[in-house]
Amino acid sequence: MPLGRSLTQIIKKQLSKYKPCILTYHGVVKDSLNVPVWSFIDEKKFKEQIKLLSENYNCISLNQLITDIRNNTIKPRSVVITFDDGFENNYSVAFPILKKYNVPATIFLTAGYINTNELIWPDKLLTILQIPDQSIYFQNEIHSTSTPDEKAKAFFAITRALKQLHPYQINTELERIVTENNINYENDVNEQTFRSIKIMNWAQAKEMQDSKLIDFGSHTITHTIVSRLSEQEAYNEINESKKIIENHLGPINLFAYPNGTLDDFTPINRQQAIDAGYTAICTAITGVTDKNSNLYDLKRITVSPSISMNNFIFSLDGGIALSEGGLVLNLFRKMRKFFSS
Numbered sequence: 001m002p003l004g005r006s007l008t009q010i011i012k013k014q015l016s017k018y019k020p021c022i023l024t025y026h027g028v029v030k031d032s033l034n035v036p037v038w039s040f041i042d043e044k045k046f047k048e049q050i051k052l053l054s055e056n057y058n059c060i061s062l063n064q065l066i067t068d069i070r071n072n073t074i075k076p077r078s079v080v081i082t083f084d085d086g087f088e089n090n091y092s093v094a095f096p097i098l099k100k101y102n103v104p105a106t107i108f109l110t111a112g113y114i115n116t117n118e119l120i121w122p123d124k125l126l127t128i129l130q131i132p133d134q135s136i137y138f139q140n141e142i143h144s145t146s147t148p149d150e151k152a153k154a155f156f157a158i159t160r161a162l163k164q165l166h167p168y169q170i171n172t173e174l175e176r177i178v179t180e181n182n183i184n185y186e187n188d189v190n191e192q193t194f195r196s197i198k199i200m201n202w203a204q205a206k207e208m209q210d211s212k213l214i215d216f217g218s219h220t221i222t223h224t225i226v227s228r229l230s231e232q233e234a235y236n237e238i239n240e241s242k243k244i245i246e247n248h249l250g251p252i253n254l255f256a257y258p259n260g261t262l263d264d265f266t267p268i269n270r271q272q273a274i275d276a277g278y279t280a281i282c283t284a285i286t287g288v289t290d291k292n293s294n295l296y297d298l299k300r301i302t303v304s305p306s307i308s309m310n311n312f313i314f315s316l317d318g319g320i321a322l323s324e325g326g327l328v329l330n331l332f333r334k335m336r337k338f339f340s341s
């Protein structure tokens with residue numbers, strides 16, 4: 001058999017395994033925002049992706065995937081949709097699309113922000129930076145904000161500084177920015193931007209839950225990176241958020257770490273979540289799942305708002321697995337076997 005053809009077959013065989021993917025979304029927006037929110041996908045693009053998934057993949061809930069992993073009954077091309085943070089646009093923009101195509105999803109709620117007008121801090125900073133025309137004063141420096149580019153630069157500089165603080169001090173520091181720059185936040189905030197990035201309320205969550213298409217998990221109370229908290233603080237975030245959500249929506253068993261990269265949680269945090277009664281934990285570490293996946297370390301694939309349809313399909317059909325190393329290694333072994341036979 002010609003080498004090229006057999007290699008193609010090996011690659012196709014690997015890709016055709018179609019390991020289950022857990023996709024991560026954040027916000028879905030009707031109109032593009034006048035602020036650079038990296039995690040918000042356009043409604044039209046989201047609709048195309050969900051349509052494609054509903055027609056070509058086995059769209060299942062996260063809890064169904066957990067059952068399939070436990071029982072070794074994973075079906076090919078299984079895909080799970082998750083949303084982090086609990087944005088209201090999950091209800092107003094994404095939910096009608098999910099209903100139309102009958103695609104289930106899990107939303108990880110930032111419990112302390114539901115039913116409030118508070119924004120998760122990076123989102124609040126974005127709305128603050130929209131207000132001044134010329135510049136903003138922060139920690140003895142003046143950051144120019146005359147153009148969108150300058151606003152983006154100011155955002156990254158201020159974010160970098162705020163991340164050095166204890167997580168619970170960040171909101172106080174944001175308030176200081178508002179006061180020191182004589183901003184009247186309630187009056188001056190851009191209505192449309194605020195509405196697009198606000199968090200949902202309990203009635204919206206309940207309506208989605210009643211549809212049986214959407215279920216919920218916890219994403220802590222304050223969207224704080226748990227590895228940066230004391231053990232007691234992390235315990236509260238993980239346990240109390242579960243209680244808050246369960247008071248409104250009944251029992252939950254799913255948890256996702258805020259930020260969720262390798263540095264953002266510790267083995268102690270994982271054990272705290274297990275002890276709290278969560279039966280599965282999602283990270284933001286990139287990867288697919290399979291029958292051997294640890295349910296307390298589930299990898300996901302974050303859907304970038306700028307991803308092309310071709311790359312979206314490539315990721316689902318093994319592209320991520322290819323880049324993970326395991327599969328490349330596997331391929332390499334098969335190639336070596338081929339040459340030595």
Ligand SMILES: [Zn+2]
Nearest residue numbers: 084085258259
């Ligand atoms: Zn989050």
